[in-house]
Amino acid sequence: MGRGRAKAKQQKVARELKYNTHFTDLDALQRELGTSDSGGHGIPEDTGARDDECEDWTGTER
Template sequence: MGRGRAKAKQTKVARDLKYRTHETDFGALAQELHGSKSDTEPSAPEEGDDEWAGYQDPRSD
């Protein structure tokens, strides 16, 4: 028991996805798929910056 509700919900979601009209930004999708460079990529740390400078090994006590 309970499988009927899950299947009905899946069917409802699938039908909604199939028939709903979506505003798709194909330009952004193409950039994401092709891996083009953008400002959202994390920058590399500068030479003087140490990412682990504040880390203290808990086993060293």
């Protein structure tokens, strides 16, 4: 007993998130996260080091 009020609030929040459109200031978000627009989008280049580590650990080649 007592779960009804909490469940109703969760449903209300979920409904608001689903149907209400929210404006997101992407420039402000980028400044807050401290990322620069270098074109790489913060994704590091794949050096293949992870595959080498897996080979060492498993003893098999991929």
